Amino acid sequence: MSIGIWAEKYRPKTLDEIVNQREIVDRLRGFVRAKTMPHCLFAGPPGIGKTTAALCLSRDLFGEHFSASFSELNASDERGINVVREKVKTFARIRALGDVSFKILVLDEADNMTSDAQQALRRTMEKYTSTCRFILSCNYSSRIIEPIQSRCAPFRFTPLATADISERLYYVAGKEGVALTEDGVNAIVDQSKGDLRKAYNTLQAAAAISKNVNEASIYTVIGKVHPKDIQEIIIQTFQGRFIEARDLLRKMLIEHGVASSDIIKQIHSEVFKLNIPESMKVTLVDMVGETDFRISQGANDEIQFSALLARFALVAEKLRNMDRI
Amino acid sequence: MSVPWTIKYRPKNKSEYVNNFEALRKLERWLLSHKKVPRSKKAAFLYGPPGVGKTISVEVLAKEHDFDLIEMNASDWRNRASLEKLAEISSNQSTLYGIRNRILLLDELEGLSSRGDRGSIRAIVNLIKKTSHFLIFVANNAWDPKFSSFRTYCLLIRFKPIPTQSVIRHLRRICTEEEINVEDEVLHSIATLSKGDLRSAVTDLQTITQGQQYVTGDDVKWLTPRDRQKAIFDALRLIFTSKNSFEARRAIDMVDVNHEMLFEWIYENLPRQISNKKALYNGMEALARADIFMNRIKRFQNWSLLKYYLDLITIGVAMANDKRYQKWIPFKFPEIIKIMAKTFRQRKLQMKVGSLLREKCHTSSIQVVREYLPYLRIIFEHDPEMARQISIDFNLDKETIDFLSKN
Known part of the structure; x- marks a missing residue:
């Protein structure tokens, strides 16, 4: 455990500590009471407790045997299905200790696996089902093949409620000796959009700058983490400078490693700030949604964003010709 | 034309x-x-x-x-x-x-x-x-x-390469038919560079003379003698000028780079060659559709879909432009390759941070880079005590600490 990174330090240890996802936690508690469970599929956006729920469930189930009975693999770091299969084999071969007859293997970011790898995984899941239960975690359950979905109990995690996030922020601030103002909390909540990890990270970075955390210091952090690039990209695009916009986009994606999901979220909210006819905003949002979907299906983010920007540029030109901007 | x-x-x-x-x-x-x-x-x-x-x-x-x-x-x-x-x-x-x-x-x-x-x-x-x-x-x-x-x-x-003199004769005949005036020196350069490939010489001639009645030595300067580059330029020229799907599709067979490299060339040059916004969008959308097909090909290992990908990156782009472009704009080497080379060390260090943190943060390296790295930088810049604690927790070495500290 890390005490240096707050998101880790304040990660719940047991199911009882989890403050949200009530229905899900209730069902997981049922698994603990019955000492049995099916394979599970945890789906939902990042930072809302999928991994935490898997960890807490396992700790509650296995107690002192947790470390021997629990293992975690990340599909995007493990090269190829063979590595996964080997690890599963070694892990599942030795029987579980204690009174629970199986072990738990969490496979994170399972939606990053190719469908071939998923097919192979499905056979592995079947083969070791008596000794090992799988929890697959993913952002998009649509990218998980049908046969796996049908073998898993589905759990759809939702972004945290505003009240839950602000309560946790006040709690952590109190523990860490940080003076946190209400407008500071609101700024974090507004920015993190239900993602508790992002909320913690934002708070910690602001606290590194000053122990007095308020709206201004939060915006300093947000400004550094999300440079005004998106706004700039859209401005350039609307002024017809597509090549410059694309260069900025590349910089964000490749040099700064900004997640495409963050970019799409920001483009989405920028659309409503644009000085264009209201009806046009719907058209633009429709295109943003299409791009979001394509990327979620695994398409290349830079290419898809470029196509989106080209569409924006076309709209901008039409509006200019009509003297609407 | x-x-x-x-x-x-x-x-x-x-x-x-x-x-x-x-x-x-x-x-x-x-x-x-x-x-x-x-x-x-x-x-x-x-x-x-x-x-x-x-x-x-x-x-x-x-x-x-x-x-x-x-x-x-x-x-x-x-x-x-x-x-x-x-x-x-x-x-x-x-x-x-x-x-x-x-x-x-x-x-x-x-x-x-x-x-x-x-x-x-x-x-x-x-x-x-x-x-x-x-x-x-x-x-x-x-x-x-x-x-x-x-x-x-x-x-x-x-079949042997066509001798330079025969290429020149053929080009001159075309010039006469088209009623354009091209300096001998230009025809000679085109013919020499074609290395006996009459088809590429004719394509070059058409591209150079587009919209011009007189062609001088200056117009031919962009022709580079490098074979591979030339093949790509020929292919791009077909893609950006063809009005005919048969011709555009031929571009695929002209290059000996892989399809994804050709894609990068097209993607890099599309906004440089096409300024009309409608055409730019059509072209980009064709590439985006091609990209979706490539994703399907890779995910389902369904290579029979490759033909649609190839059609989209060639014909799809060729048909995007309804107006013929008039002036010659030189092709640019894909910027992405340069950026990847330039940022290699930086990306390597990023991934190192990712691999050091991922296990304890229960996530993947790439997620560490996206979700934690920007905040870590702020912490390492402003709060030495917090930074020290994190460095101990994750056994960070000097190289990593330096990387996180410098902005």
């Missing part, structure tokens, strides 16, 4: 045929001497570099001697089923016009991959044995090992 000059000035009969007369005669003799008697060689194999008249020689002779010509390109017969269908057609003697001689032309034979298309090679051998028609293969290199199983059945006919 709506028709590519390579089509407009394609030789229509023997007298218009440029050079390679020896090969032409050899092919003609084979076709005529075997018109009735059983032939010793069952097929002809025309080989030689691109753009020297291999396919055209067949077209010209078929017309002259009234043969039926069935042409198939690599893209048409990449699978065994279509070859077997061809074998079926070819064992059936009569044509619509009654008994008539028929030529089956299998073009772009290099399109066969030696590994993937083993079934196709067998089907070709089968086709040679069964057919009662004139079977002609066309490829750049007849000596490629993948052709070894059927080369012996074939009469080999070699």
